[in-house]
Amino acid sequence: MRFYLDHAATTEVRAVAREAMQPYLGDTFANPSGVHTAAQRAKNAMEEARERAAALLGVSRPLEIVFTGGGTEADNLAVAGAALADGRRGGVVTTAIEHEAVLETATFLRTLGCPVTVVGVDSKGSVDPAQVAAVTDQETAVVSVMAANNELGTIEPVREIADAVRAENDRALVHTDAVQAFVSEAITVESTGADLVALAAHKFGGPKGVGLLYVRDGITLEPVIHGGGQELGRRSGTHNVAGIVGMVAAMEEAVAMRSRFRSEVGGARDRFEDELRRAVPDVEVNGDLDHRLVQHSHVRIPGIANETLLIRLDQAGVAAAAGSACQSGAIEISHVLEALGFTPEAAGECVRFSFGWGQTVTDGELAAKAVAGVVEALR
Amino acid sequence: MTRALVAMSGGVDSSVAAALMLEAGYDVVGVTLKQWEGPGGEMPVAGCCTVGDAEDARRAAAQLDVPYYVLDYVDEFRTEVVDRFGASYAAGKTPNPCIECNRRVRFKALLERTDELGCDVLVTGHHARIRTDADGSHHLLKAVDGAKDQSYVLHMLDQATLGRIRLPVGEMPKSEVRERAAALGLRTAAKPDSQDLCFVGHGNYRTFIRDHFPDVATPGPIVDMEGEVVGAHDGAVDFTIGQRKGLGVTFGEPRYVVDVDAPSATVTIGRKEDLEVGGCLVDDVSFIAGSPPADPKVEVKVRYRATPVAGSIRLSDGRWEVSFDRPQRAIAPGQSAVFYRGDEVLGGGTIATVVR
Numbered sequence: 001m002r003f004y005l006d007h008a009a010t011t012e013v014r015a016v017a018r019e020a021m022q023p024y025l026g027d028t029f030a031n032p033s034g035v036h037t038a039a040q041r042a043k044n045a046m047e048e049a050r051e052r053a054a055a056l057l058g059v060s061r062p063l064e065i066v067f068t069g070g071g072t073e074a075d076n077l078a079v080a081g082a083a084l085a086d087g088r089r090g091g092v093v094t095t096a097i098e099h100e101a102v103l104e105t106a107t108f109l110r111t112l113g114c115p116v117t118v119v120g121v122d123s124k125g126s127v128d129p130a131q132v133a134a135v136t137d138q139e140t141a142v143v144s145v146m147a148a149n150n151e152l153g154t155i156e157p158v159r160e161i162a163d164a165v166r167a168e169n170d171r172a173l174v175h176t177d178a179v180q181a182f183v184s185e186a187i188t189v190e191s192t193g194a195d196l197v198a199l200a201a202h203k204f205g206g207p208k209g210v211g212l213l214y215v216r217d218g219i220t221l222e223p224v225i226h227g228g229g230q231e232l233g234r235r236s237g238t239h240n241v242a243g244i245v246g247m248v249a250a251m252e253e254a255v256a257m258r259s260r261f262r263s264e265v266g267g268a269r270d271r272f273e274d275e276l277r278r279a280v281p282d283v284e285v286n287g288d289l290d291h292r293l294v295q296h297s298h299v300r301i302p303g304i305a306n307e308t309l310l311i312r313l314d315q316a317g318v319a320a321a322a323g324s325a326c327q328s329g330a331i332e333i334s335h336v337l338e339a340l341g342f343t344p345e346a347a348g349e350c351v352r353f354s355f356g357w358g359q360t361v362t363d364g365e366l367a368a369k370a371v372a373g374v375v376e377a378l379r
Numbered sequence: 380m381t382r383a384l385v386a387m388s389g390g391v392d393s394s395v396a397a398a399l400m401l402e403a404g405y406d407v408v409g410v411t412l413k414q415w416e417g418p419g420g421e422m423p424v425a426g427c428c429t430v431g432d433a434e435d436a437r438r439a440a441a442q443l444d445v446p447y448y449v450l451d452y453v454d455e456f457r458t459e460v461v462d463r464f465g466a467s468y469a470a471g472k473t474p475n476p477c478i479e480c481n482r483r484v485r486f487k488a489l490l491e492r493t494d495e496l497g498c499d500v501l502v503t504g505h506h507a508r509i510r511t512d513a514d515g516s517h518h519l520l521k522a523v524d525g526a527k528d529q530s531y532v533l534h535m536l537d538q539a540t541l542g543r544i545r546l547p548v549g550e551m552p553k554s555e556v557r558e559r560a561a562a563l564g565l566r567t568a569a570k571p572d573s574q575d576l577c578f579v580g581h582g583n584y585r586t587f588i589r590d591h592f593p594d595v596a597t598p599g600p601i602v603d604m605e606g607e608v609v610g611a612h613d614g615a616v617d618f619t620i621g622q623r624k625g626l627g628v629t630f631g632e633p634r635y636v637v638d639v640d641a642p643s644a645t646v647t648i649g650r651k652e653d654l655e656v657g658g659c660l661v662d663d664v665s666f667i668a669g670s671p672p673a674d675p676k677v678e679v680k681v682r683y684r685a686t687p688v689a690g691s692i693r694l695s696d697g698r699w700e701v702s703f704d705r706p707q708r709a710i711a712p713g714q715s716a717v718f719y720r721g722d723e724v725l726g727g728g729t730i731a732t733v734v735r
Contacts, residue, residue, distance in 0.1 A: 169678070177596075307450060308492065311446075311497070315446070315497050331451060331453045378495055
């Protein structure tokens with residue numbers, strides 16, 4: 001039996017998305033920026049997708065949705081676009097557990113002269129709103145805090161953070177990377193209180209290479225990709241019409257089925273952890289267990305190097321992940337676990353299992369047994 | 380035995396080694412050791428052991444439809460190979476880091492993990508052969524392709540290790556290895572053999588040493604055989620015994636580096652005949668069979684590219700001493716002296732000092 005427990009890395013493109021994309025890979029292939037009828041048809045499909053995406057995020061103005069080439073691009077546009085808007089070198093406040101798409105953008109902005117402050121987290125990976133507010137000042141252009149961490153699954157109090165930030169500086173923009181959270185958490189503009197929200201299609205059953213950024217009406221962002229001026233100049237480049245349509249189809253289904261996802265996939269994860277704890281009593285489950293994405297299980301198995309464990313799990317048919325793989329494929333020490341205060345040794349014993357659509361409590365139980373079998377063989 | 384862990388460098392030999400193990404009926408798991416990294420933790424982009432090589436290995440594994448992983452050996456490689464390399468240069472010697480890598484990383488740290496990675500044997504693309512007698516004792520032999528023979532860098536292997544490793548490409552000429560690779564459509568088929576030290580890449584290894592081990596670059600005098608100062612140098616690291624070029628001093632006839640004394644940073648130069656030595660003392664000696672041969676007459680190879688020469692070995696005050704039948708030139712401490720009898724490797728060790 002094979003268990004794909006790496007849905008946090010990416011998901012299968014759902015049938016509804018694949019079907020929705022087909023016409024735009026075939027007959028309706030035209031560039032939506034054109035004048036002719038064929039272009040208008042593609043443009044119409046894209047704008048309809050924009051309206052539907054806006055509705056799903058609780059947004060009244062569809063043009064507040066900017067289509068991008070994925071989550072990383074959406075984060076770059078949000079953070080760099082806000083910090084550099086109007087020719088400024090605005091301040092950036094973010095956290096130590098953000099995705100590299102945010103952290104590396106912040107590092108780049110620092111080289112351009114933007115003041116950057118990175119706030120730490122507690123041992124569960126939770127961000128304290130008061131701490132974020134305390135480092136927000138009049139120079140702060142953007143505060144970026146993820147809706148949920150992509151490794152641990154810890155859910156961050158973005159709404160409270162947004163309120164606390166605005167109490168300090170009501171001109172500071174609040175960005176949230178909701179890439180990992182959207183599939184299982186009721187993410188809307190209202191629920192996050194954010195001015196900028198990034199999503200990536202492939203985390204919720206859409207295709208890779210397409211995402212979106214919600215940009216609150218009235219906000220001017222400095223574009224990070226320059227060219228033909230598509231997306232009102234906010235993201236140049238020929239539109240990925242099929243990808244956009246596929247993303248929104250997957251997004252609609254994800255929202256419609258979210259409560260079922262939470263009970264079914266969450267049930268699979270819970271059974272997995274129960275069974276794993278029973279079979280491997282010294283397993284440690286990381287993250288904030290009271291505020292955690294239902295599909296994530298991030299564990300430390302003391303005494304077993306994750307590099308070895310992942311290879312043996314792969315041989316046993318279990319696909320899991322640890323830290324982030326670098327370009328060569330070697331496992332890098334996770335900056336997230338470092339931020340939580342893990343020693344390199346402890347971090348090197350952590351593995352992430354992430355569940356997804358179609359997986360049941362039976363899968364959770366069998367997968368845990370497979371993991372326990374490998375752990376036993378290695379001990 | 381069913382599953383083979385194949386150390387894949389991204390070159391043609393290890394790619395074909397993986398294919399040969401598949402043909403022999405093994406399940407194959409390909410791995411590349413990440414041994415060296417840039418300041419940001421990235422794999423080097425130039426030279427050997429690069430992202431490109433890992434990618435070649437990964438693609439070859441995919442073509443063979445076998446799982447492939449990159450294993451992080453950066454810490455082990457730095458302490459066990461690169462730091463020793465620098466320390467050896469600092470001691471005025473001429474180290475062979477490939478031998479330390481084989482001794483301490485590839486056939487030790489990686490071999491020790493073969494079990495936990497779910498594998499039964501470890502396979503590399505080295506050109507050498509293993510023969511096993513009916514009684515279970517193992518012999519290490521030169522490769523079928525003498526020009527590509529790598530048995531020199533495997534002289535430290537012991538019986539237990541030889542029982543757990545396989546060297547399938549040593550059984551065929553290099554031309555056949557390339558033909559096999561081409562027939563399998565492996566993208567590594569025409570890839571040139573790597574000549575560089577993996578962690579130095581295409582750069583000059585002396586520049587690498589100066590950058591990473593600045594203490595070894597102490598300036599000092601160049602003296603002749605009588606001890607007269609005839610010049611000065613910027614660091615003993617720039618000199619290897621037998622070296623003729625780059626001495627910075629000229630005489631009527633060629634001069635060669637005869638000795639490098641690290642503590643005093645003194646480089647001694649002399650005539651060609653001054654390079655001749657009768658023997659050498661060898662440390663860290665091991666024998667493939669587990670014990671020394673009864674007959675002390677052996678052939679000795681003193682550098683990777685040297686031709687073995689006749690000599691004899693004996694234990695003298697607890698140290699192994701090699702006596703050459705005829706004087707030999709340019710014996711460099713730090714290199715390995717490997718003992719052969721015909722095609723068979725008997726053992727070897729690291730040259731400590733020459734005996735004039």
